[in-house]
Amino acid sequence: MERIQKTVETYLPRIVEERSIPSRFGEAISYALGGKGKRIRPFLFLQAFTMYSSREEKALPFACAIEAIHTYSLVHDDLPVMDDDDFRRGRLTAHRVYGEANALLVGDALLTVACELMTSTGKDFPPRTVQKAMEVVLKASGPEGMVGGQYLDLKGEGRKLELFQLEEIHRSKTGALITASLLSGGILGEAPEEDLEALRTYGEELGLLFQITDDLLDVVGDPEKTGKAGKKDAELGKSTYPGLLGIKGAREKAEERRLFAEKAAGKLGKKGKIFIELANFVYYRDR
């Protein structure tokens, strides 16, 4: 994981460096992309991709496009009109450093550049394949996926949600892009159909597992380690897994997800081992 993290972090600054962007604006974009990001989505993408192809270097812009989409969503989500967060990835949020209007534009820039990066991989891979991979990522990022989930999340603030409503929000808000990262990696690597199905199922389970442990971290986590202010969910009146099920109940739910994720990863044979490890890593990260 660390190797891919480094590869991704070496490429990310090029997004700004290789473009002629007004300098302080470019700095703000780089700031948003930097910090202690876990880079889980590009990791999932590249991991799935390299199961079927050795051309990792050529797929790197696509991986970083997914990270740029994730980052733009964080920048917009942290804005005062949304979650109003002061800290992200272990440092001040973009709007706290560059102002709200500029942070809004940083998000817009990142999403646009992400689409540019994905489009540009069309010169190195079969165009129909790139098109399919892009469709998966864009659908998962837009109003039917991540952005739609953010809308539902906002709408749900201050209201007590049922478990199925909470899952619906998370499936779209965070699950969709996590799943799309794995799936688009498989698609770009030209994985067989049954493997794509396994990647999709694994992604869905991992996404929920990720969210449950994220909720747990918000309650029991150490802000020093998570890089975010703690107990934000309660402050915003957000429904959470520990809130609905208690800490013990949420851990049981996480355990269930981990088992389903492992089962899906098992279908990928030996190559799926890394995904089983990852599910375990996510499962234990609140301990």
Place this chain on the structure above:
Amino acid sequence: MERIQKTVETYLPRIVEERSIPSRFGEAISYALGGKGKRIRPFLFLQAFTMYSSREEKALPFACAIEAIHTYSLVHDDLPVMDDDDFRRGRLTAHRVYGEANALLVGDALLTVACELMTSTGKDFPPRTVQKAMEVVLKASGPEGMVGGQYLDLKGEGRKLELFQLEEIHRSKTGALITASLLSGGILGEAPEEDLEALRTYGEELGLLFQITDDLLDVVGDPEKTGKAGKKDAELGKSTYPGLLGIKGAREKAEERRLFAEKAAGKLGKKGKIFIELANFVYYRDR
């Protein structure tokens, strides 16, 4: 122009209807896309495209993608942290109806869907051609184009700019996407290289002409007709052409741009006539 306007307005609602979007969120997206928009960018795109191809129907999603990008930029630009506008396209701005957070997400959704729409045209046109057309539109929309221009525009508020600085802002903020609309239409229609050059030059001149008359309309226009509150620029302390050159000087500048635009359109032969008419229409719209 009216026929294309209608074609575009018939297609736009499908962006929401054909997707499963949380219903009130879909309504907000439709609201932003609706209203009395001039639909100039999709018009330019389709006009350039149909000079070389008869497959207008297949190119329509791409045209509407450009309109969606333009619309997202208006929705974000109108937000209180940006220009804080109450009226747009003859009615209340999206954030005044649906709230700031939702308007922010509406913009994000529109940009993502725009990329989806462009990508989807890859099944009806040669993929390399679609890729080239997308690259032109995305570069013009991102931090090297429109979003970068918005950044510079914000930065320039309350400061007296020189004419060359004002032109730089407008070239990126509005000119880039206008030019890209023409250019991507030509590219998708597989126009010869020299025609693409003429389309580019025409677009650059039209973009400036458009901005100069927009500035003039802000000073001398009737809010009933423009659909926007008047004298916003002065309120925000923005530099404008009439502010720097006086009304007479700005009109002379517009005349200059119109002549250059006509010259470029002339290179397209008989097919360029419609573009000459358009430049005249834009030139006289503040009278």
